[in-house]
Amino acid sequence: MKRQVGELKGMVSAICRAGGIPSADAEMIADVLVTTDMRGIHSHGVVRLARYLDCIRAGGIKPAAEPVILSESANSIMASADGGLGIPASMKIMRRLLDKAENSAISIATLNHSDHYGAAGQYAMMAAERGFVGLSMSNTCPLVAPTGGRAAAIGNNPFAYAAPGKKHRAVLFDVCMSKVAAGKIEIARGAGKKIPTGWIITKDGKDTDDPEDYWRGAVMLPFAEHKGYGFATLVETMTGALAMSGMMSGVHSWNMQPGRDADTGHCFIVINPTFFGGQDAFKERIDAMIDELKRCPTVDGVEEVLYPGELEWRREASAIADGVELPAASEKELARAAQMTGVHMA
């Protein structure tokens, strides 16, 4: 069943309000989650809504918390989400940062004491839509084994960037640090299939091709070995150490411990091309980069080289035109959220 975008946003927003989330914040959550589904990133879309409500019910998230500015300068913000929801806190701080970014070549905001903030790329795109380059990062509870290790020691810390074009909308790149998302392991298990070795490592430190091991304490491995590990430490440096948030084992799983303060940290960086030859020239150069990538000859069976974000823009356009088809897991979680809050679902 395809759902119309406006209706889906209205439903998510109504559920949030019924769950005790202030109206403006509810709209931000609806906008971020539904837009993420529209772009085809269902793992970070409305499937998360019921779990946010679980955390609110269990006391791990304060639904009406407002971000607190801890310190501020001409081009920086250090803030706390005060134990509230990650999405509205991030959107509010990002808006404040984008105003500063008008007058500075580069600006930065950190946000501590937060929770899951949805898809990292959403905040990077807020910058790109204003003509800026945006970076967005978050730490998570420990989920990934460092190179040579066999325990989850560092988060699967998402990293995203976006840069606007003129003819092309924007480059948007959004990744986690594990070789594959946990969802892919779940899909293999569901299909009764083996997984390639190198995706996860058992708790005893052995290679495995059995997806079941993930539910027996196996741990995700970083992408490209030490490279994924190194990028995870970069994100932890910015979102944990710099933001003075929970760090490493100090970040708690919002999925596994909904009643506990997750103490997640985020970091946002915005670069203003006005200070480097102007926004117009910059956007044209992003177009030129994309055009050159699109001209690259392809391997057999691949029709065209895609630039980062291109697939997401196509899916979003199709969702605007024809509605968004949610996967079964998302529909199920949406229904659960509606039931939890007593909202009638269409």
Place this chain on the structure above:
Amino acid sequence: MKRQVGELKGMVSAICRAGGIPSADAEMIADVLVTTDMRGIHSHGVVRLARYLDCIRAGGIKPAAEPVILSESANSIMASADGGLGIPASMKIMRRLLDKAENSAISIATLNHSDHYGAAGQYAMMAAERGFVGLSMSNTCPLVAPTGGRAAAIGNNPFAYAAPGKKHRAVLFDVCMSKVAAGKIEIARGAGKKIPTGWIITKDGKDTDDPEDYWRGAVMLPFAEHKGYGFATLVETMTGALAMSGMMSGVHSWNMQPGRDADTGHCFIVINPTFFGGQDAFKERIDAMIDELKRCPTVDGVEEVLYPGELEWRREASAIADGVELPAASEKELARAAQMTGVHMA
């Protein structure tokens, strides 16, 4: 043969001066190249010196060029290396940027019309040594195939970051975007060994395990597929599009076309923890992150988890104590550089 650090730096500096490079710049090049060898990154150490001289002789690099400030703000520099050597231009701009960084939460410099700047991490470490977080990036001529492509469309764009600790010196992470460095393909060829498929793709877009194919037009693949590709576009965005430097095919190979202006771009970002709880607190938190990584239990056969940079600090300490052992290729190129410039080599 082990070479004492001071003697090796003196030799490199003397060769540079004899090659027409001003004395202060010669010392910067000696410092960056020899320090890189001391850290065990021989691919970016003195092995590059003779090739810089090749470019100077062929007219592709102006040995005495001074960087030109194109525009500047409280926390930003947009500069041109004016077709000069990448290392002294980068060091000069980085020093200027570090002075600005004292008074700003985050600062940025771009440098266009430059050439090879050595190991990216050297500039990130200049920031860490002042108590800051440093990022350093550069584009290169097209060397890597984008996901789905079979031609070199984007550079093997290095990305580095460093963050200082108190008890531990610093985290230092420095990577390129290809699955493996070209040097590893060369080593496999020399040893008559096959390489794993996925390292390179033939010019016809086929998988191959034959290292010889690299010299028949095969192209390097990005690490972790679309992830390495996406990080390459991030670096190109900052060093090509933003810096208004050569971009994509507009960057020329300094190795293959020594007589041609490479038009390489770099970008440096510095974050000052003084604006986020103070340098002391930050350094202690970096120590805590490292300590937690070091406590991670290991897989069989691995003695300890290393943090990014740890191996480099051990090698550097050993080089200071006992001298640095250059690989044969580096000794050969050093001898060639000495011969080109008429410098007597010890």
